[in-house]
Amino acid sequence: NEGMQFLRNEVNGSMFISESIAPLFPYQYAHSRRIACDAYTSFISNTKYTMNAVSLGWWIGGRLYQYNDPDMMVFDNGPTLDENESRLINCAVTGLYLNGSLLTNAASVAQAQLCLTNAAINTVARVGQTFRPVDGPQGTGAGNIFVRQDGETWCLAVFNYTGNATNETVNLTSAGLPPETFIATNLWDGTTSPATSTLSVSLAGDQAKLFRLAMSNPPQPRFASVTPTGAGTFAFSGSNGIPGWGYSVVSTMNPMLPVAQWQLVATNSFDSNGDFSFTNTWGSNPEAFYLLKLR
DSSP states (O other): OHHHHHHHHHHTTSSOOEETTOOSGGGGGOSEEESSTTOOBOOHHHHHHHHHHHHHHGGGBTTTBSEEEOOOBBOOSSOOHHHHHHHHHHHHHHTOOOBOOOOOSHHHHHHHHHHHTOHHHHHHHHTOOOOEESSOOOTTSOOOEEEEEETTEEEEEEEOOSSSOEEEEEETTTTTOOSSOEEEEETTTOOEEEESSEEEEEEOTTOEEEEEEEESSOOOOEEEEEEEEETTEEEEEEEOOOTTOEEEEEEESOTTSOGGGSEEEEEEEOOTTSOEEEEEEOTTOSOOEEEEEEO
């Protein structure tokens, strides 16, 4: 504790601190902890090794350490394009990019440029939050389906750790998505496909794919009634939400203000019918504006 406190004080916010293969206890002194050591070259075995750590330790990122550190990505010295794609997605799913490619020859530069300039996958990584496994790992292996909700969309990663091509059917309900119709975008190449209750994923050997799923016709929640309940309070109710999905309500007396500056007045989830209700105190304000936001 004394040593780590000294280092943190000396660094004083000027460096990113990753505690390589540290135990959990010094989390208060660093930004991240390496969850899989010496996994740098992008062979599928290293991706599987790292995803084993994600399968069991996804909860560490954002709860103890700010980030999970999946070790450096190295796209040269032997990996295939499918393995490099898998390793890139592996690190986006884990929530941290550290590039260790040699960049000493044209082939190395080309591989790094191909992988590290994918704006759609970079956007997923930039959130810095680890996905959670849909199903836990079996034995000493790694889970192969991972999900994260990003506001009104979901990111879904599917891995094939074997050298043989395979087809994976993802149950979207098991992945925590509502019973809606989605458009699934493959973030590696931008292709799209519809998905309702399941998503069929075709994978080459050693390949992973990362999708962003957006509802093709999302419900439009709306206020239905506002009823005085006495003593300056009003009961609000509405419908047409997504059952079980979270919402928040913000309010202001000046609708010209940016929404980020409106006051939060309620946070809850839609009920099983997609309805919602909350009570708010009117106070001395002659009028106020309310906005319902999906979370």
